[in-house]
Amino acid sequence: MRYRFRCLLVVVVLTLSWFGAADSLLAQESCRISVDTILAARNDNVVDPKLKRHIGELQSMFNYTSYRLLSSESLNLSVGQSGMVSLPGDRRLKITPQRIHGSRADIALLMIKQTRTVFETQVQLLNRGNLFVGGPAYQNGNLIFKISSAY
Amino acid sequence: MTHPDSNVCDEMLLDRYLDGDVDAGERVQMEAHIAACRQCRRQVASLEAFSQNLNDRVQHAVDSVDFVALEKQVLNKALRQYRSRGGLSRFVASLKYIIPATVTAGLLLFFTYSNYVFKPPPVPSAIINSFTGSMSSVMIFETPETRQTILWYTEETDVESEPNAV
Amino acid sequence: MHDKELILRLQRGDEWAFQLMVRRFRTKIFSIAFGITLDTEESQDIMQEVFLQVYRTIGDFRGDASLATWLHRITVNRSLNWKRRWARRFKWLHVSTDSTDGLPAAEPESDLPSPEIRVANAQTRQQIDKALKMLPEQARTIFVLRELEGLAYEEIADAIGIKLGTVRSRLFHARKRLREILQPLVEEEE
Numbered sequence: 001m002r003y004r005f006r007c008l009l010v011v012v013v014l015t016l017s018w019f020g021a022a023d024s025l026l027a028q029e030s031c032r033i034s035v036d037t038i039l040a041a042r043n044d045n046v047v048d049p050k051l052k053r054h055i056g057e058l059q060s061m062f063n064y065t066s067y068r069l070l071s072s073e074s075l076n077l078s079v080g081q082s083g084m085v086s087l088p089g090d091r092r093l094k095i096t097p098q099r100i101h102g103s104r105a106d107i108a109l110l111m112i113k114q115t116r117t118v119f120e121t122q123v124q125l126l127n128r129g130n131l132f133v134g135g136p137a138y139q140n141g142n143l144i145f146k147i148s149s150a151y
Numbered sequence: 152m153t154h155p156d157s158n159v160c161d162e163m164l165l166d167r168y169l170d171g172d173v174d175a176g177e178r179v180q181m182e183a184h185i186a187a188c189r190q191c192r193r194q195v196a197s198l199e200a201f202s203q204n205l206n207d208r209v210q211h212a213v214d215s216v217d218f219v220a221l222e223k224q225v226l227n228k229a230l231r232q233y234r235s236r237g238g239l240s241r242f243v244a245s246l247k248y249i250i251p252a253t254v255t256a257g258l259l260l261f262f263t264y265s266n267y268v269f270k271p272p273p274v275p276s277a278i279i280n281s282f283t284g285s286m287s288s289v290m291i292f293e294t295p296e297t298r299q300t301i302l303w304y305t306e307e308t309d310v311e312s313e314p315n316a317v
Numbered sequence: 318m319h320d321k322e323l324i325l326r327l328q329r330g331d332e333w334a335f336q337l338m339v340r341r342f343r344t345k346i347f348s349i350a351f352g353i354t355l356d357t358e359e360s361q362d363i364m365q366e367v368f369l370q371v372y373r374t375i376g377d378f379r380g381d382a383s384l385a386t387w388l389h390r391i392t393v394n395r396s397l398n399w400k401r402r403w404a405r406r407f408k409w410l411h412v413s414t415d416s417t418d419g420l421p422a423a424e425p426e427s428d429l430p431s432p433e434i435r436v437a438n439a440q441t442r443q444q445i446d447k448a449l450k451m452l453p454e455q456a457r458t459i460f461v462l463r464e465l466e467g468l469a470y471e472e473i474a475d476a477i478g479i480k481l482g483t484v485r486s487r488l489f490h491a492r493k494r495l496r497e498i499l500q501p502l503v504e505e506e507e
Contacts, residue, residue, distance in 0.1 A: 032172075032470070060294060073174060074174070076172070086175065116285070117284070117285070118285065118306060119282065119285075121302070122280040123277045123279050124277065125276070125277045126274065126275075126277065129277060130299060131301075131302065132299065132301045133302045134301070134302075134303050135305075136306050151480075151482070162493060163489055166489050170470075198496070201445070201495060202464045204445050205449070205461075205464055206464070206465060208442050208446070209351055212360070213344055213348060216361060221343070225339055226335070228369055
């Protein structure tokens with residue numbers, strides 16, 4: 001009886017551990033990274049209709065009067081896989097998800113201008129959270145890159 | 152995720168292409184594949200036609216509805232709902248909620264107070280673990296309420312800087 | 318009126334704000350309900366129920382999602398539950414002997430001219446209904462939210478309360494099933 005109970009306990013523990021491991025293994029192997037390039041300026045009051053959803057957020061963070069969405073790109077990347085997004089001003093952003101754990105994804109970002117590395121950063125981005133990176137001068141304003149991840 | 156050989160039909164990639172959920176490289180690859188593959192071209196055309204027909208189908212249903220009358224019905228029902236809560240019926244209806252409401256309020260006050268004292272901070276949208284670069288300045292901010300993370304930098308070659316952007 | 322202000326007014330019981338909300342969202346809610354149920358009458362009922370529920374519970378709305386997302390969620394839930402509700406009730410439906418699946422008889426053709434390019438005749442409508450009914454409900458819901466409302470994957474995940482990966486896979490399976498259903502029609506046209 002004791003032996004059977006111990007066997008049952010071992011089976012239950014192993015099964016629960018498997019579900020826990022499976023959940024973390026199966027659910028987080030890839031993620032979708034979106035990069036929106038926004039041109040923020042102060043010489044007019046134009047707000048791009050595509051940014052309507054985010055205008056409240058942008059206005060609470062920055063004191064620009066106009067926001068234009070220049071481009072929007074999404075990448076589906078597996079952990080360890082790198083993707084490149086072209087940005088205005090001969091810039092490129094290399095994105096590499098390194099680990100996805102719980103509610104955050106560890107992501108390496110490398111900003112390149114022409115052939116030169118501008119910066120390199122490692123961030124932990126919340127699932128469906130945003131990181132705003134700005135603001136190199138461009139045309140009559142500044143660029144803001146809204147980087148978000150979802151998995 | 153993407154096939155190196157653009158002659159192989161990849162239905163999942165085709166789906167993502169239809170949804171605009173592809174990067175520039177994948178888009179070019181899919182466009183080349185669709186141009187060369189009759190089957191995929193037919194599938195794209197068929198799904199797009201179906202989508203258009205679906206929209207037309209729903210529009211046809213929408214056109215058959217008298218929304219003005221429906222709107223009046225909804226407003227009347229909502230107001231009736233609201234008004235029936237007034238007067239004696241409101242008092243009588245509220246009686247059966249007073250005791251559990253008082254208990255709940257008491258519990259809520261207790262837990263709210265405990266949480267307020269030991270309130271955990273809301274989480275930042277991004278945590279910067281490391282940062283290296285060649286630039287004239289970099290600042291990291293967080294918005295006070297929603298804790299959105301902002302990384303603001305000025306490139307060395309930028310003529311104008313924007314210290315007062317945020 | 319911006320969403321935030323609309324919600325504040327609704328929470329204060331502003332009747333005009335409620336009317337504005339109904340007018341703004343009525344077509345969208347009806348369209349989603351119809352896409353899922355394929356029943357005009359039920360969709361009208363669902364639309365009313367959604368607005369009444371919003372009116373009753375707007376005080377509970379925490380603003381963690383947009384008003385549109387919240388309305389999507391309620392509409393999808395009510396639409397998916399309608400079948401279970403009708404299984405318990407007894408409903409008379411006047412149907413012609415030609416229609417299938419309890420669909421009401423085809424309405425008489427309108428006197429107004431139809432666009433030549435998009436052929437919205439009764440036969441096409443029945444084909445669409447038939448194809449959609451062959452999709453499992455959950456897959457149909459996601460397909461409708463994507464194709465009718467143009468929602469992004471994340472918005473669909475928020476509306477239904479599922480993971481992003483699940484949205485992708487259900488949408489893939491919905492389209493795969495539709496390809497199989499539409500295949501004979503494509504071949505027929507050729």
